[in-house]
Amino acid sequence: MEEPEPRQSQTRRRRRGWLVALVLASCTPRGKGTGEPAVPPPPRLGVEQVARLLPTHVKDRQDWARDVLAALEVEELAPTPPAVCSVLAVIEQESGYQPDPAVPGLPKMVRARLEEHANKLGPVGRKALASVLEGRTAGQKKTFDQRLSAAKTEKDLDRLFRDMLTYYEEEYPKTYAAADLASSLFGSGRLEDLNPITTAGSMQVSVRYALEKEGEDADPVRVREALYTRTGGVRYGTARLLDYEAAYPEPLFRFADYNAGVYASRNAALQAQVSRLTGIGLVPDGDLQLYDKQGEPLDEDSQSLKALLVFRERYAPELSERRVRRDVEKEKEADFESTDTYRAVKRVYARETGESPAYAQLPKVTLKSPKLKGERTTAWFARSVDARFQKCQARYRAMAPK
Known part of the structure; x- marks a missing residue:
């Protein structure tokens, strides 16, 4: 008796199906009984082809291509033009092909967050915060305050917070009168509590999602460090974008989901x-x-x-x-x-x-992030990514054999 297919395999098979359906959706059905040739299976792209789909200004094109293909392989998804272009469009939108993108105004952003917490305890809180920022990690010449002023990327900030947490746990005077502030700032051991950067890497994937993807025993430090690499950012971002089945009639709605959930x-x-x-x-x-x-x-x-x-x-x-x-x-x-x-x-x-109910529509969500200048919405994000997706598809059609 044949054993039933595992639930995980069923899910992966269905997800492969939606990508095939996406390719065939714009094709006129043909095949047996129609007198016309059957629709061929969707093409599978290789490294050279994917590299040619990237914008011309991108450096390390083949390395990016390899990482995209590797990420799709991990998810057991065929490297079809729609799948590849979906991933490339998000990378371009979120980071412009930067593994660890710089965040404008990062030091000011973080200081405001720290001071907001310190002000809750009044003058004592502000004094305690200044004391913590004057500290430095063993072997480091720069104080935490100086490192914060020089921080440019998410990785800079993440490592700074980890060092500050360690400093508090190992060095901060237990008898200090305002230790309650330090406890409220760093005592939970969770970088997310104060770190305003909750997404990271070339695809700006949620750190929380990446940790959940790795499971309960995941090492938060290892996962965060991986997100700041080209390979890791693409790996987690591709999973977040494609690792679920949905009967969306076009990629636009999946792009909206990437932003809104x-x-x-x-x-x-x-x-x-x-x-x-x-x-x-x-x-x-x-x-x-x-x-x-x-x-x-x-x-x-x-x-x-x-x-x-x-x-x-x-x-x-x-x-x-x-x-x-x-x-x-x-x-x-x-x-x-x-x-x-x-x-x-x-x-x-x-x-x-008397109408057929729509399966999907763009969510109405106003985006709030210290990384954004001005008001943006999920609809804006989805349409911007979709425009990049369409350009990628056009590049593929231009290079495909006639």
Whole structure:
């Protein structure tokens, strides 16, 4: 008796399928019974071909190409033109092909964050912060304050915070009157608590995602250091971009998800449909629940969840409130589409409006980051990446054999 296919293998097979579907989506179906030749399988690109898809100004083109192909191989995804161009478009958008991109105004940004925490303790807090910044790591000539002033990249900042944490743990006087400040600043042992840089590398992938990808036993230092390399940044960024299945009709929505969160585009469409059915105004941001800074769901009901409960009462009383709440917990999974709640919304929307419910729409999210100048949105990000994707596709068509 043949053993059932492991769930992980099924998931990887389905993800390979969406890339094949993406290539074939723009083709007219042909094949057996049509009298026309069958559609050939999508081409698989090699190092030389991928290198030619990069913008002409990029240095180390073949090295970038090798890293992209290696990252796709790890995810068991075929190196098709859409897959390769998707990754290249994000790299170009996020860093311009810089493994450890510089962040303008980084020292000022971090000082403001530190001073905000110190000011909570008043004059004593500010004195304690100054004392900590005057310290230096053994063997280092520059103080932490001087190193902060000279910091230019995410890696500079990350290493500075690690050294400051070590300094506090090993050197900071335990009897100092304002030790409470140092404890609040560095005592948790989590760089993320104060570090304003939460994404890193050439694809600006979430550090939290990279750690989760490696599992519970991951070494945070090793993962962060890997993100600052060309190979590591591409590896984690490619996984974040492509390591989930979604029936998006075009890459634009996956690019939006890269910015706003997995399945944000799918969920934004559902929010818009629930809003129309119930008359409750919702911002289609792609989140059906409320989340804390670590990405964990809060106990408080979101407006989207409240609207779904109204939808249940009005259109789908066969659904229990408990069922709706349980289904919403799956909003970051592919299986959410198989839930009674998701299906009910789609079914009722089609019946009440006479329209086919959209699978996805661009989420409405305003981006807030110290790295950005001016107000940006997820829609802006997705369209900017998509424009680069289209140019990459055009380069491929120009070099493909006629």
